[in-house]
Amino acid sequence: MSSSTPDFAAFRREKQQNADENLIKLLTDFEQWLGPNTNLREKVRAKHIFAEKVKINVDEVDQPGWSVFFEDWFAFDYITVIGTHLFDMFIKKQADKLSAPELQLAGLVMTSVLEPLQIKENHDQLLETESLQSGERKTVSLLPKSMFSIDVKEEWLLVRSVYCGFQHRIISNPAPLELTDFILPLTPPLETERSRQLTSMKEHGLLWLRQKK
Structure with missing residues (x-):
């Protein structure tokens, strides 16, 4: 070069x-x-x-x-x-x-939320995922030397991530979820306005832990 x-x-x-x-x-x-x-x-x-x-x-x-x-x-x-x-x-x-x-x-x-993500692909701890709530596709990964770990055998994870640099970095311990028969009313209501949607997800994201494995 x-x-x-x-x-x-x-x-x-x-x-x-x-x-x-x-x-x-x-x-x-x-x-x-x-x-x-x-x-x-x-x-x-x-x-x-x-x-x-x-x-x-x-x-x-x-x-x-x-x-x-x-x-x-x-x-x-x-x-x-x-x-x-x-x-x-x-x-x-x-x-x-x-x-x-x-x-x-x-x-x-400040605006990060607990969000259920479905693992679509795993590329050496770079996870291609899809949000259950918004349908958004995003690649998430751990910070370098993170104290957390990801069980890539899981289909669903509850994750808090932040867009950092060029990647969505996971900043909380991912929780494996059992969502095969999850109850639809547990899904926080999604608002049309993005700010209201984030507020709703921040308030209700905790409820997904009822489905923790």
């Missing part, structure tokens, strides 16, 4: 790496902020809401099969007593400490 010819593949790799690093830093900073800034009464309230929505006993919430999904919902989707999300609160209080790329990614994380 001529030295004067732009190497677009290298450019994409570098941009993807930078975006991944910014997202990892943002999520790590949020995790470190969340612990000391979590009100214990708020978390007890959240556990009761989670248990009621998912149809389990509240003492099951802290068990290994459920705790990781509760912590994700609590961090990103739970509405506090003052009417906000904890991630949104973090961004508001830490905005002056975040870089411009991190703030851009923060906006995408």
Whole structure:
């Protein structure tokens, strides 16, 4: 390749790496902020809401099969007593400490939702999927060195993903779903307006965990 010819593949790799690093830093900073800034009464309230929505006993919430999904919902989707999300609160209080790329990614994380995806193809952990709710096709993948894993033998996964760089990156532990005989009313109503649709999905996405394997 001529030295004067732009190497677009290298450019994409570098941009993807930078975006991944910014997202990892943002999520790590949020995790470190969340612990000391979590009100214990708020978390007890959240556990009761989670248990009621998912149809389990509240003492099951802290068990290994459920705790990781509760912590994700609590961090990103739970509405506090003052009417906000904890991630949104973090961004508001830490905005002056975040870089411009991190703030851009923060906006995408704020609107991220739990979404049931059907795995159509697997290309070495790059999953070609289709959304049950919107019918949208998207390729999702884990962040580099992610603590999560994907069981590609599953047909359905409940996933929270964020468009980062050039890829939809999974930022929560994927939950395998049993949707062969799922109940149609569990499907959150889709609104014509995109913003209303996202609000509906953010509010009701938790209900899909009733179908967790």
